[in-house]
Amino acid sequence: MWDIEEIPDENKVFYRIHKSFVRDEKLIPGAFREIGNGMSVDWERYSTPVDSIRRSKIPEDNGIVNLMVGNIRKIDLEVTHKPSEKNRSHSIVKGRNKKIQDDPEIRLKLMQMSKWEIQVGAYGKC
Amino acid sequence: MQENRLFDFYPKTQLVESSYEPIFQKNDYNDYSGTQYKFSENLISSWEDVRQNSDIELKLFGKTFFLPFDFKELVAEINASKYILDLEKGWDGEDAEPYNTHTWEKVIEFLIGMYLTSVRIFDVIPDFPKIYHGPDGTIDILWEKSDYHILVNCPKDEDKQVFFYGENSKKDSFKGSFCMTDNYHSLLMILVGIKKCGI
Numbered sequence: 001m002w003d004i005e006e007i008p009d010e011n012k013v014f015y016r017i018h019k020s021f022v023r024d025e026k027l028i029p030g031a032f033r034e035i036g037n038g039m040s041v042d043w044e045r046y047s048t049p050v051d052s053i054r055r056s057k058i059p060e061d062n063g064i065v066n067l068m069v070g071n072i073r074k075i076d077l078e079v080t081h082k083p084s085e086k087n088r089s090h091s092i093v094k095g096r097n098k099k100i101q102d103d104p105e106i107r108l109k110l111m112q113m114s115k116w117e118i119q120v121g122a123y124g125k126c
Numbered sequence: 127m128q129e130n131r132l133f134d135f136y137p138k139t140q141l142v143e144s145s146y147e148p149i150f151q152k153n154d155y156n157d158y159s160g161t162q163y164k165f166s167e168n169l170i171s172s173w174e175d176v177r178q179n180s181d182i183e184l185k186l187f188g189k190t191f192f193l194p195f196d197f198k199e200l201v202a203e204i205n206a207s208k209y210i211l212d213l214e215k216g217w218d219g220e221d222a223e224p225y226n227t228h229t230w231e232k233v234i235e236f237l238i239g240m241y242l243t244s245v246r247i248f249d250v251i252p253d254f255p256k257i258y259h260g261p262d263g264t265i266d267i268l269w270e271k272s273d274y275h276i277l278v279n280c281p282k283d284e285d286k287q288v289f290f291y292g293e294n295s296k297k298d299s300f301k302g303s304f305c306m307t308d309n310y311h312s313l314l315m316i317l318v319g320i321k322k323c324g325i
Contacts, residue, residue: 018218018219018220019219020213020217020218020219020222020259021218023256023258028258028259028266028268029258029260029266029268029277030258030259030260030261030266032261033261033262035220056219057219058219061219062219101260101261101262101264102289103289103291104266104277104278104279104289104290104291104301105277105291105299105301107261107277107279108275108277108291108293112275
């Protein structure tokens with residue numbers, strides 16, 4: 001099993017966006033929610049955007065955005081490395097006091113700071 | 127078909143000025159569905175008069191809303207948002223549940239009510255938002271404009287709180303909450319303020 005490491009503020013994490021969270025070619029705030037223990041992301045030290053999209057059930061139905069870890073922490077969210085056996089990059093973003101989906105401020109800011117690495121539908125076309 | 131009383135909230139030709147009870151004293155001005163409103167008979171000459179002065183007839187969930195033509199963008203967005211009701215179990219590629227029709231209806235009624243109130247009381251039509259599916263069966267209303275952003279999250283259960291957050295290009299921010307079935311003063315005042323005074 002992998003060691004748990006501290007993720008530096010200046011690093012990025014990759015977050016998978018399902019096609020249902022893109023309307024009129026724009027990312028919508030509903031994309032940001034915790035499932036289970038938090039919002040699953042991949043740390044760029046051990047993953048690329050392509051690696052991340054390949055881990056989804058249907059890569060063609062998904063896209064990948066990046067988020068700067070320091071910016072995430074600035075809005076009172078925790079970013080912690082939580083590697084799994086199959087995915088060393090796996091990390092978790094979660095709210096300190098309440099879940100991401102319960103705070104429109106956090107969701108709006110996450111949406112604003114997200115930058116596309118792979119647009120939804122672009123995987124497999126290039 | 128039930129005809130919603132909303133259509134008497136936007137008389138284009140006000141026949142008698144100030145003939146209605148001041149709404150702000152009633153503390154229930156966003157409830158359009160009941161019969162709490164006791165407007166003067168003189169305000170509008172007849173239902174037919176209102177119908178003739180309404181440009182858009184929006185039929186939703188067994189009700190008919192008569193709206194001014196100025197609301198065409200809002201009506202288009204309401205119609206576009208019906209996609210939410212078509213989301214089936216697993217729509218997110220995982221195990222997301224379908225959305226409750228009642229939740230969507232309440233959000234739409236709230237939005238229409240708020241815009242009509244704005245026109246009636248402040249003579250202002252705020253910018254129109256986008257309506258999206260939100261997390262866990264909730265519905266998001268998003269104003270994503272060049273100089274400000276507001277996200278409103280409407281709960282699955284109407285008796286729960288609506289939460290909103292907004293910020294402008296000067297980095298001023300505001301947040302709040304209200305109950306959809308109670309009042310929406312705080313959000314309305316922000317939207318009116320932005321439209322009337324700028325950010």
